[in-house]
Amino acid sequence: MRLTDRLRHAVLRWNRLGMALVLALPVLVSSVLGFLWLYDHGWLLWFALASVGLYAAVRGGVLLARWRTRSAQTPRELQGPKPDPEWSAAETAAFERARARISARLQAPIPWADLPGEALVVVEGIAADLSEGKRSALDFTVPEALLLIDRVALQYRAFLLQNVPLSDRLSVRTMHWAWRKQDTALAAWETGFLAWRGVRLLINPAIGLLREAERALASGLQDRLTERFRTDAQAILLEEAAQAAIDLYSGRLRTSDAELAHIAATADMRDQALAPAEDQPLRIVVVGQTSAGKSTLINALLGHEAAEADAVPVTGSEVAYDWSLDGIACRLVDTPGIEGAAKTTRRIAKQMSQADLVIWAHRATRPGRAPDVALAEQFAQVMADAPQRRVPPVLHVANGVDQLLADWPRPENRLTAADHARVDAALQSIGASMRAPQVLPTRAEPPDWNIDALRDAIAAALPEARRCQRNRHRIEAARTPGVSANARRAGRGAKSAAKALWGRLRR
Numbered sequence: 284m285r286l287t288d289r290l291r292h293a294v295l296r297w298n299r300l301g302m303a304l305v306l307a308l309p310v311l312v313s314s315v316l317g318f319l320w321l322y323d324h325g326w327l328l329w330f331a332l333a334s335v336g337l338y339a340a341v342r343g344g345v346l347l348a349r350w351r352t353r354s355a356q357t358p359r360e361l362q363g364p365k366p367d368p369e370w371s372a373a374e375t376a377a378f379e380r381a382r383a384r385i386s387a388r389l390q391a392p393i394p395w396a397d398l399p400g401e402a403l404v405v406v407e408g409i410a411a412d413l414s415e416g417k418r419s420a421l422d423f424t425v426p427e428a429l430l431l432i433d434r435v436a437l438q439y440r441a442f443l444l445q446n447v448p449l450s451d452r453l454s455v456r457t458m459h460w461a462w463r464k465q466d467t468a469l470a471a472w473e474t475g476f477l478a479w480r481g482v483r484l485l486i487n488p489a490i491g492l493l494r495e496a497e498r499a500l501a502s503g504l505q506d507r508l509t510e511r512f513r514t515d516a517q518a519i520l521l522e523e524a525a526q527a528a529i530d531l532y533s534g535r536l537r538t539s540d541a542e543l544a545h546i547a548a549t550a551d552m553r554d555q556a557l558a559p560a561e562d563q564p565l566r567i568v569v570v571g572q573t574s575a576g577k578s579t580l581i582n583a584l585l586g587h588e589a590a591e592a593d594a595v596p597v598t599g600s601e602v603a604y605d606w607s608l609d610g611i612a613c614r615l616v617d618t619p620g621i622e623g624a625a626k627t628t629r630r631i632a633k634q635m636s637q638a639d640l641v642i643w644a645h646r647a648t649r650p651g652r653a654p655d656v657a658l659a660e661q662f663a664q665v666m667a668d669a670p671q672r673r674v675p676p677v678l679h680v681a682n683g684v685d686q687l688l689a690d691w692p693r694p695e696n697r698l699t700a701a702d703h704a705r706v707d708a709a710l711q712s713i714g715a716s717m718r719a720p721q722v723l724p725t726r727a728e729p730p731d732w733n734i735d736a737l738r739d740a741i742a743a744a745l746p747e748a749r750r751c752q753r754n755r756h757r758i759e760a761a762r763t764p765g766v767s768a769n770a771r772r773a774g775r776g777a778k779s780a781a782k783a784l785w786g787r788l789r790r
């Protein structure tokens with residue numbers, strides 16, 4: 284550089300410095316004068332103390348606000364999958380435990396590369412939880428594993444589309460590039476953002492300055508928000524894995540819905556049991572002591588005399604009657620009365636475990652409930668042995684209330700206050716021994732009484748009965764195919780191989 288250029292630069296620099304000094308001089312002079320004035324009046328110490336106090340108060344306020352945002356348990360921004368209403372109580376509890384484990388693990392975001400490992404830990408937890416430690420995470424077949432991956436991917440896709448802006452526009456190529464070149468991508472983004480801030484300042488300095496100040500204030504919070512979003516997104520992916528794992532271990536993933544529909548279309552007798560559960564009538568099993576009025580109750584519900592009823596014990600084996608309630612196909616199953624024999628109790632408990640809804644008839648005039656209590660215990664045992672099963676709803680009925688009251692029938696089928704007191708005592712006694720919150724009084728013998736209320740109670744319980752049926756069908760369908768089914772599968776394989784070979788030979 285030539286000497287004249289250097290001189291010109293120096294002069295220009297000194298020129299600018301001089302201009303700045305000229306601008307700053309009045310401020311400097313007035314603040315020095317201000318200090319002198321304060322000193323003269325003896326206020327300088329107070330001024331210094333007040334300044335320090337003000338600084339401490341502002342700094343303390345900022346620190347307190349930061350500490351609050353850090354320590355406050357901010358609620359989840361994004362909602363993850365909910366427990367499936369079709370799950371049994373044990374499955375729902377396993378899901379909640381998995382969710383608690385996930386949220387304990389994700390106090391802060393983890394590297395994305397660690398997520399598959401974390402998902403395996405979640406699946407392992409569910410496997411151990413649902414099988415009481417008997418199964419491990421990888422204890423399933425290849426088609427099941429493929430369905431698991433398919434499920435998680437599909438659910439997560441829905442989540443991305445809903446919550447991540449532009450996720451439907453970004454191509455995998457772009458994402459892959461950005462992922463591999465994280466440093467370059469980040470630098471490009473930061474440079475672009477910086478340039479934009481500069482342009483904004485130039486175009487509209489007032490707004491630009493305001494935005495800058497806003498950014499400086501909120502940057503701490505913003506970092507936390509993005510952090511929150513990332514932990515939420517990671518937690519949701521792990522929760523999706525937990526949900527799919529529960530379906531996997533309960534056997535629901537053994538057959539996909541498409542496969543179920545396909546199987547239903549084929550004529551195979553065994554596979555037809557896997558047809559969509561909605562097509563099957565709901566199984567309503569009526570149980571109770573001998574002569575409680577089970578068969579008479581079924582006749583009252585049907586509206587005609589189909590089941591044989593008598594004062595002497597009649598129903599010797601299970602009989603099913605087709606029935607329709609509000610257009611929903613049902614099957615009312617009459618059962619032999621329990622009288623205390625262990626064999627009958629076991630038989631009826633098994634029937635109840637295969638029911639979608641149970642109607643438990645009690646004779647209102649009969650105080651002895653030992654056979655009912657024994658059946659309830661047996662039933663609880665059968666259901667506890669299959670923790671993945673949903674327990675079918677049970678409606679308790681106090682039948683024959685007319686016999687508790689003198690001069691039956693009442694005008695317009697209305698009970699007096701004295702009648703109510705007698706009936707309530709019987710209902711409470713049944714409710715207490717059966718631990719049932721509600722017992723419905725009826726007279727099944729024609730002219731019947733309160734059967735409409737029973738019909739309403741059944742209708743209200745049908746949605747739960749349907750869930751129960753789906754659960755039962757899924758679990759039945761999920762049982763490992765027996766030797767004969769596998770032999771059939773092998774036969775089908777051999778047949779198609781022979782066909783292919785024959786086709787080649789002919790060519």
Ligand SMILES: Nc1nc2c(ncn2[C@@H]2O[C@H](COP(=O)(O)OP(=O)(O)OP(=O)(O)O)[C@@H](O)[C@H]2O)c(=O)[nH]1
Nearest residue numbers: 574575576577578579592593594596597598620727
């Ligand atoms: N008064 C009165 N009699 C009833 C009522 N319900 C049933 N009965 C009579 O009680 C007797 C027994 O009724 P069933 O319906 O056969 O009883 P069940 O529970 O099916 O008996 P089993 O099949 O033998 O276990 C029959 O004579 C019925 O007519 C009722 O609400 N009031």
Ligand SMILES: [Mg+2]
Nearest residue numbers: 577578597598
């Ligand atoms: Mg009967």
